[in-house]
Amino acid sequence: MIGRVLALVLALFALPLGAQDSMPPAPYAYTQLDDPRLEAEASALMHTLRCIKCQSQSIADSDAPMAGDMRHQVRTRILAGESPAEIRRWLIARYGDYVSYEPEVSATTWPLFAVPVLVVLLVAGVLLRRLGKRRGDAGDAA
Amino acid sequence: MRSRLYLWVPLALFAFFAGLAAFMLTQEKDQFVESTMIGQPLPAFALKPAYEGLPGAAKADFTGKPRLLNIWASWCLPCIAEAPQLEALKAQGVEIVGIAIRDKPEDVAAFLARHGNPYTRIGSDPISEVQLAIGSSGVPETFVIDAAGTIRYQHIGDIRESDVPKLLAELEKAK
Numbered sequence: 001m002i003g004r005v006l007a008l009v010l011a012l013f014a015l016p017l018g019a020q021d022s023m024p025p026a027p028y029a030y031t032q033l034d035d036p037r038l039e040a041e042a043s044a045l046m047h048t049l050r051c052i053k054c055q056s057q058s059i060a061d062s063d064a065p066m067a068g069d070m071r072h073q074v075r076t077r078i079l080a081g082e083s084p085a086e087i088r089r090w091l092i093a094r095y096g097d098y099v100s101y102e103p104e105v106s107a108t109t110w111p112l113f114a115v116p117v118l119v120v121l122l123v124a125g126v127l128l129r130r131l132g133k134r135r136g137d138a139g140d141a142a
Numbered sequence: 143m144r145s146r147l148y149l150w151v152p153l154a155l156f157a158f159f160a161g162l163a164a165f166m167l168t169q170e171k172d173q174f175v176e177s178t179m180i181g182q183p184l185p186a187f188a189l190k191p192a193y194e195g196l197p198g199a200a201k202a203d204f205t206g207k208p209r210l211l212n213i214w215a216s217w218c219l220p221c222i223a224e225a226p227q228l229e230a231l232k233a234q235g236v237e238i239v240g241i242a243i244r245d246k247p248e249d250v251a252a253f254l255a256r257h258g259n260p261y262t263r264i265g266s267d268p269i270s271e272v273q274l275a276i277g278s279s280g281v282p283e284t285f286v287i288d289a290a291g292t293i294r295y296q297h298i299g300d301i302r303e304s305d306v307p308k309l310l311a312e313l314e315k316a317k
Contacts, residue, residue: 002167021217021243021244022217022249023245023246023268025243026268026269026270027269052175052279052280053279053280055173055175065244065270066270066273066279066280068270068273069244069269069270069273070270070274071215072259072269073274086227091274092178093178093179093277094177094178094179094274094275094276095177095178095277095279096175096176096177096178098175099175111169
């Protein structure tokens, strides 16, 4: 009896699996490129691209079918001679900056890079003034 | 004494950001990744028929009048929910081209037999190639493609009854 209830409960948990497709993965979803240098290039790129379906994972880390299809795109494009930067641009043109984990300076992100520089300059300015003044005071006293 | 007031600025800033963080936690997160291909021409593609009942789909099919491009799959549950709305759009004279994502011919045929067939063409995209090329992030999604083959509008998720007028208006605008 308990076994039957347990089986039913487990079967219910398995229900969402029905919402997955039953197609085999794309050819290059789980197959590495033959050339180790190209595969290293592809792998490095895949670790910095966001899976659109499972947004907190990179496509290298995700088992979602869509991540597999994205890996297939990356590997076939690398094989066809495209550079990782070109492939990243291709994806950003379709999904926006969000698809890339690599920080990029753009019209909306430049303050993120500018603010730390400004703060450092500000602090340097304040320190110089204070230390300069103190040294000046010491000089006066001597 | 008044000059000491600025000492409170950091605390005030901290309180502001803490408050902002607390407020943002209560806001619903937008899970959708929108396509940035709106206003761009449809990328070149030519897909084989998804089953023997209808022809496949290609970029060349999107000329002369605005059409809907429906990204769907037989294994996608919300696609069942939007089937009646696609029928309603078809009844209004809208031409709907389907792209079946990671699907098998027998599953496509069974889905259409059960939930109706609003399509004039269905291309099969077994490796989500065209889906990625147009910046679609899931199923179902519906794009308005104008008479010149340019992507004009993206609807993410299943089409509800309340979305139909908006889609019709976008199709009208795309003429």
